[in-house]
Amino acid sequence: MPTGTDAELERVLATGELTPVGRLADSSNGALLCCVEDGADGVLVIHKPEVSERRLWDYPDGTLVARERAAYLVSSAGGFDVVPPTVLRDGPHGRGSVQLWVGPVEGEPEPLVDVTAVSDVPEGWVVVLSGETPDGMPVVVSHAPHPALRTVAVLDAVLNNSDRKGGHLLRDGDRVRGCDHGVSLSVEPKLRTVLWGWAGEPVPEEDLARVERLRRSLGDGLDDDLHELLTVPEVEALHARVEALLRTRRHPLPTPGWPAIPWPAL
Template sequence: MLPTDPDAGQFLLRGTLEIEGRLVDASNATLLCGIEADGVSARCVYKPVRGERPLWDFPDGTLAGREVGAYLVAEAAGLPLIPPTVLRDGPFGPGMAQLWVDTDTDDPGVVDVVAPRDLPEGWKPILRAQDSEGAPAVLAHSPLPAIAHLCALDVVINNADRKGGHILRGVDGNVYGVDHGICLHREHKLRTVLWGWAGEPLPDEVLDALARLRAELSGPLAQTLAEHITGAEVKALRSRVSRLLNTPVYPSPDESHYPIPWPAF
């Protein structure tokens, strides 16, 4: 079962979950599960609502729904950048289930910290600093079109935590963003490592996706999202989409708050 499988969403809803382990680096309870339905088996990430750590600026018990909301927005925009994600019951109650993305362990990834001389050709530097031994280092990301599309999606969903480790390149060759629990707030929260296109025009593919999303937000999508986020947050989402279409340029970092999440990975 691949994330691009059109039946992946229904598979996640119908399948039987069996916990295999816990991802201990996650700040909230994040469980790796086997899932099986109709003779098909795969893996998924299951995040029960009861395992969410309270945050001062996001309502309690809403992070799983925000993960689903981010996926719905990406799908409506025609940007297959988030693995299939559903809200369902599980071994520890209601929670988010997201199809697992297999990656190549030899793949260097799409975000990295390197010495300036080792910066891959075409990569976009974001931050210059020093490593633990005082040598110069650069935080940079790939110029792949899929990363540019993900950057625009993060602006739309107001992603407050786009770390480098939250971007995966699957064995299918596609790029996927994961961990969208703190998105879709109505207040400006954007924190990301993907600032490489700041001030540059949005590509035509992104403009087409935004126009598609704006049209969808005038229909049933808004009602579906209201099952996961507030009406004010849906309205703010619509405003962000319109703002980007009216000023089709990648935004620059806002100096009034920290624009890069910490840690960056």
């Protein structure tokens, strides 16, 4: 993982030479693995060109890369430290998002979300979905009770993230990072996540402090930055979600009539 403050990394991502080195084969939006070089330093990034965005029925065309940047600004302003540094800039295929690559840690780290037989759920883990394999064997989706994972769940509620898969969660030392926030920050309630283990429970004080910090930031210039990336109603809806979390002080419950868990879950 490259060192430096987020502001320093943002500068490198925004001004360094962007060179594609590969393509993410399973990406639905043409994501590229690139190297950004700034002098002698180079960092790996994920670049998502706006021109490659897949058309969606519930999000306006050409807005996903801006939502990636907006999610980073929200995460950073609140001190959630979940979304890696992300900028918007021109690349080999035009404008797109550039996000610092958070690679896998060495060895075989304990997963944060897993699909197992009912009898194999790790102690303390929370089951969020039951199902069965194609041959009829019962399985469940569960997630770890990790405090840093809970912080991700709070940020997802703020962002109205509609695609929090297990594969979008990355260990980064003691932190849990999250990627792929292009389908977030909608006006309509769309929270769809594998992290429902705390639904309805009180939000920890340290996470409420992050939400409060975000509220102060929204009134202290963050709004201006977000209005360059989102519509006025979308920024207003963000305000409303922040206020609701601070008022209820509880993790939200699934929205009736909307699928609660993305598919595939991992």
